Amino acid sequence: MNGNGQLYVMVGPPFTGKTHWIDTDGFEEAFPQMRPPAVIDPDRVRRALTGRFAVLNTTAAEDVLWANIVLMVRAMLLNGNNVILDTCNTRRFQRDKWRSFDPVYVVMDTPLKTALQWAKESSRDDVERVIRKGFDSFDPVHISEGMQHRVTPSQ
Numbered sequence: 425m426n427g428n429g430q431l432y433v434m435v436g437p438p439f440t441g442k443t444h445w446i447d448t449d450g451f452e453e454a455f456p457q458m459r460p461p462a463v464i465d466p467d468r469v470r471r472a473l474t475g476r477f478a479v480l481n482t483t484a485a486e487d488v489l490w491a492n493i494v495l496m497v498r499a500m501l502l503n504g505n506n507v508i509l510d511t512c513n514t515r516r517f518q519r520d521k522w523r524s525f526d527p528v529y530v531v532m533d534t535p536l537k538t539a540l541q542w543a544k545e546s547s548r549d550d551v552e553r554v555i556r557k558g559f560d561s562f563d564p565v566h567i568s569e570g571m572q573h574r575v576t577p578s579q
Contacts, residue, residue, distance in 0.1 A: 438558050462508070
């Protein structure tokens with residue numbers, strides 16, 4: 425990929441601190457030599473399309489969403505921008521689409537107990553099932569997938 429931009433793919437179940445880490449200068453502290461990144465958050469793209477954060481109601485609609493996100497990432501990297509993809513990417517098949525971009529995986533090492541507490545503190549305790557499912561189905565990032573940066577959020 426030309427343009428010298430770098431893709432950073434966030435990895436972690438819901439409520440593990442991915443967005444918080446980005447919003448509180450975690451990136452700048454972890455990668456001080458890099459230009460500030462553009463952030464692509466598929467949940468916000470869904471909200472722009474539908475007015476809500478929920479997953480789109482058909483597989484075809486989700487496929488179109490992700491095809492557009494891949495194009496957004498490619499265009500930003502070709503323009504020399506660093507890009508953070510702010511989404512869970514907990515399953516290996518979800519990360520596979522990014523391998524051709526030679527990404528750095530930013531893996532959130534947040535315990536389940538902490539994620540559940542953060543959800544409760546944000547008045548989102550209705551997502552406990554989703555959080556538990558994300559932890560239960562998590563495929564750890566294997567060294568063969570590429571470079572990793574691990575983050576242990578303060579609790």
